[in-house]
Amino acid sequence: MMKRVTYLFLGVLIAACTSIDCPVESNVATLYQVRNSDGTELTLSDTITVTTRTAKDSDTIVFNRGIGISKFTLPISYSHPEDVLVFSFDNDNNSLHVTDTVWIKKEDYPHFESVDCNASFFHNITDVRYTCNYIDSIVIKNPSVTYDSKTVHFYFYPKSSN
Amino acid sequence: MTLRRFISTSILRAAISIVVLSASVPASAQKFFAFQKDSIPTFRGFAVSFDLVGAGLMAFSDNGQYEGALRINLHDEWFPIIEAGLGRANHNDDVTYIHYKTSAPYFRIGIDKNLLKDKHGPYRLYGGLRYAFTSYKVDIARQDFPDPIWKWNTGYGVKDAQCNYHWIEAVVGVDAKIAGPVHLGWSVRYKRRISHSEDGEFGNTWYVPGFGKFGDTRLGGTFNVIIDI
Numbered sequence: 001m002m003k004r005v006t007y008l009f010l011g012v013l014i015a016a017c018t019s020i021d022c023p024v025e026s027n028v029a030t031l032y033q034v035r036n037s038d039g040t041e042l043t044l045s046d047t048i049t050v051t052t053r054t055a056k057d058s059d060t061i062v063f064n065r066g067i068g069i070s071k072f073t074l075p076i077s078y079s080h081p082e083d084v085l086v087f088s089f090d091n092d093n094n095s096l097h098v099t100d101t102v103w104i105k106k107e108d109y110p111h112f113e114s115v116d117c118n119a120s121f122f123h124n125i126t127d128v129r130y131t132c133n134y135i136d137s138i139v140i141k142n143p144s145v146t147y148d149s150k151t152v153h154f155y156f157y158p159k160s161s162n
Numbered sequence: 163m164t165l166r167r168f169i170s171t172s173i174l175r176a177a178i179s180i181v182v183l184s185a186s187v188p189a190s191a192q193k194f195f196a197f198q199k200d201s202i203p204t205f206r207g208f209a210v211s212f213d214l215v216g217a218g219l220m221a222f223s224d225n226g227q228y229e230g231a232l233r234i235n236l237h238d239e240w241f242p243i244i245e246a247g248l249g250r251a252n253h254n255d256d257v258t259y260i261h262y263k264t265s266a267p268y269f270r271i272g273i274d275k276n277l278l279k280d281k282h283g284p285y286r287l288y289g290g291l292r293y294a295f296t297s298y299k300v301d302i303a304r305q306d307f308p309d310p311i312w313k314w315n316t317g318y319g320v321k322d323a324q325c326n327y328h329w330i331e332a333v334v335g336v337d338a339k340i341a342g343p344v345h346l347g348w349s350v351r352y353k354r355r356i357s358h359s360e361d362g363e364f365g366n367t368w369y370v371p372g373f374g375k376f377g378d379t380r381l382g383g384t385f386n387v388i389i390d391i
Contacts, residue, residue: 055313062311078309078316110318112302112365115255115262119304119318122363 022117023147029073030104030125030145030153037136037160043070044158046096049088050074059086071152076145078121079108089134098134103127106145122146125153134158197237198281206235209345211388216247225251225369229384233274238281241288245270249296249371259304260318266298268372274333284339288349292331296371299324302364324361327370330354331382343390351382 036042050063062075062085077083083104090097105127111120123145128138136157145153197204211231219226229247236242250265274290303319335349353373360367369375374382 052312054311055309055315060311075311077312077314080309080312080314083312109363110302110320111363112260112320112368114366114368115253115258115260118258119260119307121316121318 022113025147025149028120028145028147029075031073032154032156033152034070034156037157041070043068047090051086052084076123100131100133100135103129197239202237202282204237206238207390209233209388209390211386213384213386215383215385224253227372239276241274243272243274247372251369261303262368263301264298264369266296266371268294268296270294286337288335290333292333294329294331294372297326298371300367320364323364325367326359327373328357329373330356345388347388348385349383353380353382
């Protein structure tokens with residue numbers, strides 16, 4: 001009997017090792033899918049760059065020179081009620097340079113996994129507005145922005161004349 | 163005297179319930195649930211116990227619990243038990259700078275069976291089950307920090323988030339008589355969450371009073387000082 005109890009105690013000691021369970025994918029960002037007006041996925045032939053203005057009043061690039069893309073991921077601010085993004089579109093021979101501004105309204109809430117994991121925020125997108133120079137429309141597909149990097153949050157429709 | 167008679171009646175009813183229940187199960191199970199036939203009375207008294215592991219954690223770390231238990235001895239074979247405690251955590255993480263605070267009571271109810279053949283000897287080997295519950299509030303906070311892209315200063319935290327947690331535990335323990343009514347014993351517990359709820363959408367809780375740190379390990383243990391009363 002004592003032998004069994006000793007084995008049990010050793011088993012417990014081995015099993016009692018601690019671990020840190022932070023999510024492997026801890027990036028919270030928005031995913032855009034480029035679409036034709038008929039709803040099929042479209043690959044952009046033009047180059048897309050996205051910038052934003054920071055609290056220090058300087059512009060920073062959040063997506064740099066995407067070419068031939070049909071999906072792209074953009075960051076989302078931790079706790080600002082509205083993100084303002086400037087989309088620039090260019091083509092290879094420099095005959096095109098168009099910009100559009102996109103305003104994304106959202107609600108932010110802190111997300112907690114463990115004291116071992118960095119502070120993060122999840123979001124609920126409530127509204128999107130945009131100028132229509134290159135963009136035809138942007139539609140909210142899924143308003144909930146979490147660790148899930150596979151979920152498409154926006155359908156991005158460029159004008160068919162582009 | 164009346165209270166004692168009431169307790170004795172309740173225990174007798176519980177014992178009868180167990181016997182009635184055992185009558186509806188197969189013979190091998192009946193043998194497991196039945197009391198050994200001998201001249202020892204069914205009701206053998208109460209025991210109170212206090213857990214030293216939780217108290218030690220409380221004294222020497224930033225989380226732990228004070229826990230006591232009241233156990234009924236039925237023929238040195240079956241031991242219905244109620245455990246209650248106060249669990250507390252007040253943790254500052256040096257890496258993530260997140261502060262986590264909670265303090266709340268918790269309760270467990272269950273039963274142990276003495277698995278030794280010699281039921282009335284000075285040693286006992288227990289196997290048992292518990293259902294446990296706690297309702298608690300958590301504060302999670304972090305000093306303001308800049309957004310990595312936009313550089314705005316960002317506050318983070320939740321205050322007084324109401325949570326509750328239900329779990330079950332499988333228990334294996336030993337108990338040895340030391341002197342007079344004093345016993346010492348330890349138990350190892352495998353814990354399994356059965357349901358939980360957190361106020362709002364902030365995610366998970368880290369330390370749950372009575373359960374311990376969630377996601378750390380499902381195993382826990384106690385070292386008890388037990389006094390027969």
